[in-house]
Amino acid sequence: MSLLHLLLLLCLITSTTHAQSNTDFTFNGFQSTNLTLDGDANNNEGIIFLTNRTQLITGHAFYPNPIIFKKSTRESAISFSTSFVFGIIPENPLGGHGISFVIAPQPNLPGALPISYLGIFNTSSINHNDTRHVIAIEFDTVLSPELNDMNDNHVGIDIDSPISVMSMPAGYYLDENDPNPRNLTLISDKSRRVWIEYDGVKKQMNVTIASLEMKKPSKPLLSLYKDLSPYLNQIMYVGFAAATGTIFNRHYLLGWSFKVNGQAKELDLSLLPKTPTNGNKNMEQNKFLIIGMPSILGFVLLITIIAAVIYYVKRKKKFAEEMEDWELDYGPHRFKYKDLYFATNGFSDKQLLGRGGFGQVYRGIIPSSKVEIAVKRMSQDSWQGKREFVAEIVSMGRLRHRNLVQLIGYCRRKKELLLVYEYMPNGSLDKLLYNRQHTLNWSQRFLIIKGVASGLFYLHEGWEQVVIHRDVKASDVLLDSELNGKLGDFGLARLHAHGSDPHTTKVVGTLGYLAPEQMWTRKVTEATDVFSFGAFLLEVACGRRPVAMNEERFILIEWVFRFWLKGLIVNAVDQKIGGEVDFEEVELVMKLGLLCSNMNPMARPTMRQVVEYLERDVVMPELSSFGITISSLTFPHREEINGDLYPSTSTSTGKTTFDTSIMAESDLSGGR
Template sequence: MVVIISAAQLCCSATSGGHEFTFHGFNSGDLTLDGIAEITSNGLLRLTNETMLQKGRALYPMPINFKNSSNGSVFSFSTTFVCAMVPQTPSWITHGIMFAITQPGGLPGALPNPYFGLFNETTFNGNATNHVVAVELDTLQNPDHDDIDNNHVGIDIHRLISVEAKSAGYYQGNQLHNFSLGSSKPIQAWVEYDGMAKQMNVTVAPLSVGKPSKPLLSFPHDISLDVLETVSIGFTAATGSAVSTQYILGWSFKMNGIAQELDPSKLPKLPRVGPKRKSRFLVIGVPVIAIFSLIIIAFGVGYYVFRKRKFAELLEDWEQLYGPHRFNYKELYFATKGFSDKQILGAGGFGKVYRGVLHNTRAEIAVKKIHNQSTLGMRPFIAEVVSMGQLCHRNLVPLRGYCRRKRELLLVYEYMPNGSLDRYLFDKPMRTLSWNQRFQVIKGVASALFYLHEEWEQVVIHRDIKASNVLLDSEWNGRLGDFGLARLYDHGSDPQTTHVAGTHGYLAPEHVRTGKATTSSDMFAFGAFLLEVACGRRPIEQTASNDDLILVEWVFSWWNRGEILQTVDPKLGEDYDVEEVDMVLKLGLLCSLLDAELRPNIRQVIRYLERFVALPKLSLLTLSIAGLTISRSEGFDDFVLSLSYSDDKIGSCYSSITNSIVSEGR
């Protein structure tokens, strides 16, 4: 993690330009603080505390001129600081500290873990406009940052992937001695840049060792193009799902010279870690010890039985036949902080979904916990374990495993950081997806559906295709998830399901009549999905007028007037591909045909989306709605357009709207 601290003064001597200063501790008001950073009563700068997912930043209050105005080269400089990284519990991990040279005031929009309080999701991958040169004392190994281990020192230029890094250690002669950055003990670091030789040296060691004669890192590089003429210097730190406290005890800096060494005797003391030692414990008599021992043993046995029952799990024969990993309930309990309400990602008819972090691997997961009182019970749970456990496609949400405990059913997925698609389509989304992003999501879901219907060893009927079941990964790719209603059957066989399941507005009319779910009923739901992505409206818009209540009717009415593009999501403005949007809207209508045999299958849909073939041209169409006949001189060749909607406004049954087409040769 990262820490940006600016120079302030408790014990401070500074030149007129702020180019030299020395601090043995800090006073309130000496530093420019941000986030949860604060100065304690004894002069420690505490960048983070026990609050999770927060950042702390402290900057030297005045910008510093780093460049020679005549030739643009960076001056030589030297700085040293003493820091400590203290976990809240000795066995917990700590978070790191970073000394940084940034644009004045630091990068805007900085976020906590995993961006270390210095970068955010758009700046951490590196951009010359960041103008950041930093030295990280990192105690977490993040594969996205190419970290070499969880205890290293690195030099970062513009991004969090270090250009030079080594495991933490110090030299005595030519012998390298490793040590732990997160040991809770004070560490001193020296960062020196030679403006003539164009080289940066970084040295670290425990405070008790003193400055080694040889630096740990020597990086030959001219940073003149990497920093601005006027910069801010300091430290940043951030916390993740586990918390630790980062301290700065003292700091010294000098431009064009060697920074003054810090005097350990003048530095403030760190707070005690762990409980105070009971100095009179040994004087307790043997009888008292025996009594307490018996109490502890009894309590321990009771606690063991309680824990055993609390985390007891079921294991049946069928579970040994399937591939997904079975998680321990205790592991998921602690990963989700006891299934805390603060970890909830969403909720639905099945139950709640929690965000979690696995303790051993630090991997982020999403845990769906099915309600005990759920009427859907074990069958959909087994369906999802069986189907999702063996499916593998880039546009499906990976199922990492499952867990059963008494009457609780849990499914563990890979965490999708950008959440579900419906968050970016309806109501007032915090972010609007561009048409290009939406079209890529559509093609991704179509690819996943093709895999389910035709490529896997069995036919998988999803039965619940909708925007809320499409999740977005870190690169905004669409991934189809939630297989709780899925049904499987062999290729070439007839599905036997007779139970109606799904969501109003996405149910095909023949599925409502017969209870049989087929690939065609999935295509009906996919048609509703296409329209909601293009229009930014739900299939049944409860807040709309009666005439605009049903999305497919509304889109068709605009098509009938020759103005189908009037239905495009107004949040897109004019920034979309007219041909693509027109194709998606008409394809949504085609997938909504009443006659299941006339709907395009997913293979045909993909050919349309990839423009291998053109959509059928329109020739003649007659639409009948509640006795009102609307005619248009153009219709879909060789298709019968059928629309279905849920008339919840007048009852609980489904009505059908039938459109017939007269075309040559039919």
């Protein structure tokens, strides 16, 4: 036997000897763990950061020892299980790419690319031309149409290719009988927990994900029945990969357990490092990067969907829709009426979430993707100027911020306009705010306030155009599964270019939130939104509506102001709040509410200043320094309550209008 053959045999024997057939390890933090790191990955005080505020990079962290996955090339792959805690810190309103658990032939991934290849694959992998065997479970936060991604928040199983063999929107089931998973946002200030098991006998892989504080759900999110033996070498390595693009997040690991031929140990949450915080609070990015990326990625999809919509309209007479030439540009944002009809069970009353002067809102599930949506069904009486209205709706569909309810698209049929939003499982804030059985504690309210302020700041300064919401109020703030506040309902919003003057428009909004200058200028500006936000601040803190139409003519702004004059402003806090209350935060919120409610729009702070005050980046000056008086806060036309100028409200429709003899073209909604 030649010397070369002897050396090759020795290497094989050595590698097999070091490989572990009964691997079992648990890392509650990585303080003394010697993982194999490469790319941008680093160990920072027991936390593995795979990426860190850098564009177009990859990061890997692998267990250093090889693991025996098959006893011989002809035998089936053995069973294994793993559990880990990870997080994706938002560094940008749009987010970046995701993180993956990886089984690979070596403790690094040479040739792997960032962006949609997730630091695992490359261009040859798409067509399965890559000779390596790689299995990955991806937690992806970017929609890549070329890889058949379903959305920008999904979990997928990848085998030798970045195109998943199975995927689902990220979420979890409450129990075995739960028909639909509850949404779970991957990009979050909170960590997420994952369990992955492969049964070598049943040839079944299960993937389960939940919030850190939750127990393991009994029903997995993904169950793939497939023999992995052809895709596993005898000896493989396990680890993690993450990647960024032109827009980036920070990806981290807090703990990891793994076991061959058995159940991996549960991580001890009390021993894990503390979840890292977002050190970059200013989430504004170059607007060309924020808007340009989804536009470029959606261009190819645009042509395909336009053709599909035209074909559908011609053939489906039962669900015939209007389609005019000017709408062809909005193809990717237009939903098929048939899909929305079946998603809502024919707009069944059982799916009804609420109704108002502008129409009804229904819960739905898109049959093809199982994604939960909310569909607002509006009659033609509620919207005019269809081309201009749809153009602005589609434009606002490109808004991306974690504290804005995502407007997904629209559908137009006969005299109906249907707007499609992401579904918020906890409903509107006002329903919890005025619920006598269950109330929000102060920390939950303050988190919601800061979230809405961040979203409104993005509308005013963070997008390519200025967006004036025109109807900031508690009923238009929706809550996700984790009670994060998201500003929604852009049906009244208006857009204009940065640096330009807004156009005059109808006086629309909700009584108690309308800025006084709207009555005579008919112009909406950032300052009018700030006034509404001031009323919102006081409403959330005090648990009272801005205006009560009764004999006492209650006006919340004046009521809180009188408490401030006596030096007892914190006494105006909602008495139903349970638990601990941070009275410094209460005082800050109420004083800021009064400052935003100034009659003089020039004296109100900008939303940038509001966010700085709430985050304690800047100390808010004392109210006395602004010269605020009762006259500068008095509700407009207070002396004419119940008179001709003051609106009347219909309890049957919830719609409020001014007397047209006083102010033609006015249209105020008392609740939508």
